[in-house]
Amino acid sequence: GAGVSQSPSNKVTEKGKDVELRCDPISGHTALYWYRQSLGQGLEFLIYFQGNSAPDKSGLPSDRFSAERTGGSVSTLTIQRTQQEDSAVYLCASSAGGTVGADTQYFGPGTRLTVL
Amino acid sequence: SQQGEEDPQALSIQEGENATMNCSYKTSINNLQWYRQNSGRGLVHLILIRSNEREKHSGRLRVTLDTSKKSSSLLITASRAADTASYFCATVPISGSARQLTFGSGTQLTVLP
Numbered sequence: 001g002a003g004v005s006q007s008p009s010n011k012v013t014e015k016g017k018d019v020e021l022r023c024d025p026i027s028g029h030t031a032l033y034w035y036r037q038s039l040g041q042g043l044e045f046l047i048y049f050q051g052n053s054a055p056d057k058s059g060l061p062s063d064r065f066s067a068e069r070t071g072g073s074v075s076t077l078t079i080q081r082t083q084q085e086d087s088a089v090y091l092c093a094s095s096a097g098g099t100v101g102a103d104t105q106y107f108g109p110g111t112r113l114t115v116l
Numbered sequence: 117s118q119q120g121e122e123d124p125q126a127l128s129i130q131e132g133e134n135a136t137m138n139c140s141y142k143t144s145i146n147n148l149q150w151y152r153q154n155s156g157r158g159l160v161h162l163i164l165i166r167s168n169e170r171e172k173h174s175g176r177l178r179v180t181l182d183t184s185k186k187s188s189s190l191l192i193t194a195s196r197a198a199d200t201a202s203y204f205c206a207t208v209p210i211s212g213s214a215r216q217l218t219f220g221s222g223t224q225l226t227v228l229p
Contacts, residue, residue, distance in 0.1 A: 043219035101146045101166045109158040
């Protein structure tokens with residue numbers, strides 16, 4: 001079926017505004033992940049969902065970041081009061097959620113966020 | 117934070133040559149995965165090797181894993197210009213039910229026609 005999709009592909013916002021990034025995982029995948037990639041920090045894990053619950057939020061950089069997943073499918077990453085250091089490519093991935101040792105994560109094309 | 121290092125950071129070769137990239141990591145792992153990234157956007161999954169495996173092949177790709185040295189290598193044989201991309205290794209730790217990937221710093225491969 002279709003791969004992981006993300007929207008928007010690009011987002012430019014002003015400092016202090018809130019933004020919402022959306023991820024549609026591969027149909028049937030129970031696990032969903034958010035990462036971000038920036039020049040200074042490389043690829044960083046943000047949060048992981050199994051179904052609608054988030055057992056691991058350890059990567060969220062501050063309380064301005066939150067995420068939810070509904071119906072075991074679509075996920076939204078919200079950044080409140082954006083700062084310039086939030087500028088990055090935000091990547092979503094999903095996996096079937098089977099045995100950890102063999103569970104491949106498939107990535108979407110990413111959302112490039114620019115905070116002016 | 118990143119799990120480990122990849123070397124070289126950049127590699128430039130002629131079409132037809134083989135390319136080898138190395139990855140080192142710090143903690144015990146469940147599996148190690150290699151990804152390719154073009155133009156700083158989505159990551160394309162290449163291969164997954166489990167912690168109890170030592171070598172795996174997929175087409176022109178060969179991955180090795182040495183858990184005693186906490187290292188892995190990716191070999192691309194008979195390279196093509198289309199292989200030009202950034203290559204990342206990523207690990208899933210042995211830690212309860214942890215599933216998140218921890219990425220290396222990446223190798224930028226350039227294949228010259």
